[in-house]
Amino acid sequence: MSNASTPRPIALITGSSRGLGRSAALHLPARGIDVIVTYRSRQDEAQSVVKQIEAQGGRAAALALDVSQTAGFPAFVQSLRELLARHWQRDTIDHLVNNGGTGLHLPVADTTEAQFDELMNTHLKGPFFLTQALLPVIRDGGSILNISSGLTRFSVPGYGAYATMKGGLEVLSRYLAKELGPRGIRVNSMAPGAVETDFNGGALRSNVELNRFVSGVTALGRAGLPDDIGPVVASLLSQDSHWISGQRIEASGGMFL
Helix, strand or coil, X not given: CCECCECXXXXXXXXXXXXXXXXXXXXXXXXXXXXXXEECCCHHHHHHHHHHHHHCCCCEEEEECCCCCHHHHHXXXXXXXXXXXXXXXXXXXXXEEECCCCCCCCCHHHCCHHHHHHHHHHHHHHHHHHHHXXXXXXXXXXXEEEECCHHHCCCCCCCHHHHHHHHHHHHHHHHHHHHHHHHCCEEEEEEECCECCCHHHHHXXXXXXXXXXXXXXXXXXXXXXXXXXXXXXXXXXXXXXXXCCCCEEEECCCECC
8 A cells, every 4th residue: 555655656547538548547546546537528527537536545636638739738737737736746647548539430532631630630649749748747667558459450441540540659659668768667559459438439339230240350259348448557557567668468359360
């Protein structure tokens, strides 16, 4: 257990008011890690996550953030510094999880430049410059985890633009691991397979045929659930994974082996 001389680590998880980010946030208190939840528009959902973390004995707070709008990052960092000082009497976080994002299911031939740019801003440019802005706030010896996708390993028609961004994020993870190694900061990417969330309008949850197809190509015989992913994130942030850096870890139940 943490004591007064050893403060609990703090993780900032983007897009953690729902879906995979929410599951990750709710699994961290058991690892002794406090959480800063970020949300784009649903403050009520974010505050619900905060209350659930507090009910587990952890500490948490929520901040608004649109990861696609780099112009807002300086103000976000300032808000984060003020929150840390006020809520934790600290000036650093221990972990950053770049999770927030949106999906797109369209063939490359039908993807517009505007759609491409939205994905780029959300999944690659945003995490790149948010991480850059937060580097002074991440303590030495901390970690960064970038949420990628199984779609960088296997190809499913309709996800070309989305997977392209996630592929870039995985390359960025390796470069960050190399550049931040001297500070003792671990950087990895974690790639979920198909998971029943509201991604793409919740298609995997509501489309029986799609769910059956995913189950059929997955070694463990079913589609993933958010709570299959949250514990993986918690484990990768914990000291159990202190010697893992520069790696892509896939949590897909053995999809498309």
